[in-house]
């Protein structure tokens with residue numbers, strides 16, 4: 001029976017085109033989105049290299065999921081709304097103002113790490129200055145916390161919205177149901193973005209739920225359910241913006257499922273060859289969100305070859321400098337290990 005469920009996994013990759021219908025963004029913003037996508041991707045790739053070189057202990061990647069994350073970052077009021085992310089949200093954090101230099105300090109566990117004072121594992125994001133809330137390692141624990149923040153915003157009469165993200169596998173956790181139930185009952189300004197990349201480490205979504213889509217569960221919470229192509233940055237932006245506008249105007253919560261894929265292993269501790277074919281990965285690589293958006297911008301005449309090269313050089317320079325600074329930085333003193341994880345004094 002378990003073997004049958006595994007065989008039902010087939011999900012078609014999205015189309016090659018970008019959905020730019022009713023997009024209200026000008027050329028400058030479209031190019032800024034491109035920059036944030038490229039910057040996050042190159043930083044992510046560096047994370048893999050450094051881990052393989054034995055310079056950092058662990059890397060977990062947002063590779064392939066950048067479009068929904070950057071789309072979300074551009075759909076909110078940055079630094080005003082709250083974001084309670086998960087470990088795969090590197091591009092979301094970067095687009096919100098977490099710098100590559102800060103990422104490197106955390107990855108190396110060096111003094112000055114703003115996410116936790118070097119007390120958390122890498123990619124446990126948190127950045128107080130832009131309202132990014134630090135989470136814990138058990139998956140989905142951020143959802144009831146995000147619902148609580150949304151309730152606080154509502155009780156205070158603020159028009160802030162709260163975004164939280166998790167994977168489709170994490171929706172099997174009780175915390176997800178509890179948080180979403182609160183969001184529905186209290187009509188909270190919460191947008192729960194489920195980045196459905198088909199797998200929870202090695203376990204396919206068909207072994208996590210008996211419905212075709214995560215968003216199909218929205219009616220049981222009394223929230224809006226929506227699905228977007230999470231490998232299309234403009235479609236993702238549009239879907240998140242719609243949910244944000246609804247939440248900000250008092251219309252309540254949305255469960256937004258972003259269909260996407262993780263072409264890399266789950267983390268630097270995983271070997272994905274044990275549970276999926278190379279053909280499947282290659283089919284999704286053909287729909288890489290950055291290559292897809294780059295083609296769109298080139299076709300529109302917004303982007304040129306020399307601009308592509310400028311973006312690459314800028315990212316490389318910034319990431320090289322970030323890595324060098326982290327390597328040169330001291331480790332925290334041993335007694336700093338006893339400090340708080342969720343409210344680091346450095347932030």
Ligand SMILES: Cc1ncc(C[n+]2csc(CCOP(=O)(O)OP(=O)(O)O)c2C)c(N)n1
Nearest residue numbers: 088137138139167168169170197199200201
């Ligand atoms: C409660 C809990 N169980 C198990 C784990 C170990 N674990 C970390 S990530 C992960 C898979 C989560 O998959 P999904 O929610 O689909 O997110 P993805 O990694 O695919 O983005 C698991 C099982 C954990 N961190 N917390």
Ligand SMILES: [Mg+2]
Nearest residue numbers: 167168199200
């Ligand atoms: Mg998953």
